[in-house]
Amino acid sequence: MSATTTPLLTSYRVTWAQKGIDTSHTEVCIVDSDDMTRPGDPEQLHALLRRMLAIRHLPIGYAVPDNVVLQDVAPLCNCEPYPGENCAWAEHKGERxxxxxxxxxxxxxxxxxxxxxxxxxxxxxxxxxxxxxxxxEEVGHQ
Known part of the structure; x- marks a missing residue:
């Protein structure tokens, strides 16, 4: 990224489960565009999300991306870094x-x-x- 470009933070509503366990969870994950070498690549995004969720939510010894099964990934508001914060579309679940x-x-x-x-x-x-x-994904709230 150039020095004049600021990173883009995009929020995702992610429903996931630990591999081998039927209980699912829904979390909001914020992805920094600087963490993506291939912006727009869903495989890289999903790998990043699995890694984030494993580190944050799985017990020690299980905290590896392969133990996270993504069930649904939905982009949320990108007009602010955190969903619903000063968002004109908050009443519509952050969806423009x-x-x-x-x-x-x-x-x-x-x-x-x-x-x-x-x-x-x-x-x-x-x-x-x-x-x-x-x-x-392309336009969001810009």
């Missing part, structure tokens, strides 16, 4: 973008931006969640 069923196009969903009430895209139902996830 959302899906609705398209009335004009059968089999499609519409991705809306709460910021300006504009449509970001109209996408086939089969791709809408992936597209919504990409928009949230």
């Amino acid at each position: 973008f959302y899906l609705t069923t398209s009335q004009a196009y059968a089999g499609s969903e519409v991705i809306h931006d709460r910021h300006n009430n504009r449509i970001v895209g109209i996408v086939s139902i089969g791709y809408s969640v992936k597209f919504l996830t990409m928009v949230r």
Whole structure:
């Protein structure tokens, strides 16, 4: 990173379980862009999250990333480093973008931006969640 660029902190709501144990937990993890050599690579992100969770939550002797099973990783608000803190979308769980069923196009969903009430895209139902996830990761609250 250049000296003039500040790191980007992104919050994730992570549901996980310890390998071999059925009880799941949900935590908020904050990832610093400086910790990522390949920004946007989900495999690297998941490895980083597993390492963070293992160190923080698993007992000594089990605190290795391989003992953490990620069940769900959802990006949260990136307009502030901590979710809900001065966030304009806190009442929407920190999510600026959302899906609705398209009335004009059968089999499609519409991705809306709460910021300006504009449509970001109209996408086939089969791709809408992936597209919504990409928009949230790329744009967030910027």
